[in-house]
Amino acid sequence: MPELPEVETSRRGIAPHIEGREVERVTVRDGRLRWPVPSNLAQLLEGETLLTVARRGKYLLLQFPQGHVLVHLGMSGNVRIVSSQEVAVKHDHVDILFAGDKILRLNDPRRFGAVLWAPGEVAEHELIRHLGPEPLSEDFTLERLYQRSRKRKQAVKAFLMDSRVVVGVGNIYANEALFKAGIRPSKAAGLVSKVSYERLFDEVREVLMRAIEQGGTTLKDFVGGDGKPGYFKQELLVYGRAGKPCAVCRKPLKEIRLGQRSTVYCTSCQS
């Protein structure tokens, strides 16, 4: 579910409700996420004021005076703002209650997500420090992308999804960007031309920006911080469309597996 656009949508949805508010109570119903939720999380947060809600790659960063709560949504997670009137349902694992009856509630059926405490400088945290540039920032440049790709034999799709290369591009948007750039996903990253990387660079940014505008992609159950689904699904050109006609040439789209992930492309438009 959550790639960069969905995490950014979540961030925008929750931030106005909780920034500047004090934490009154933390409830952990099931702390068995990817890593155990710190058992002292309540102790750390209660009485502290949330300064900002930021994002780095697919991580949400809740900034407090002494450190950050790092939230990752994994494959199936979402966060929303609810009131204490709303009864917790299955898979509502963590609540952070803020002053003014605003609850930040994490729901994550598959529990691949994470809620961690990162004291001090968050950029130095082990899960953050090796991350590549933000695709929508000026740190992400064509030159850097192209240079990193040289001599790399792995498929360009896997290269694009490598968070050390660029953050936030997951399976949906990798498929979409490669289609729009006319590049075959299985082609070795090091053999893709400079001109193709120019297109890819632009399309990655374009597709992510457009998806954010649409509130992300809801395939099944993603909701942003306001509880609403995203509308980018209707703009998907290849993901989930195997066998259906290519939007450009009408030839049926082909599906293969790359790194255990569904990969859909047009054999005639992508080379």
Next chain:
DNA sequence: CAGCGCCCCTGCCCGC
């Protein structure tokens, strides 16, 4: 180091 599978977990869909 690069690159590739294997998992973690629940839910859902499909075929029998």
Next chain:
DNA sequence: TGCGGGCAGGGGCGCT
């Protein structure tokens, strides 16, 4: 209707 198999938006880890 029930059940087994496969697949799902991520990514750390261990192995070659």
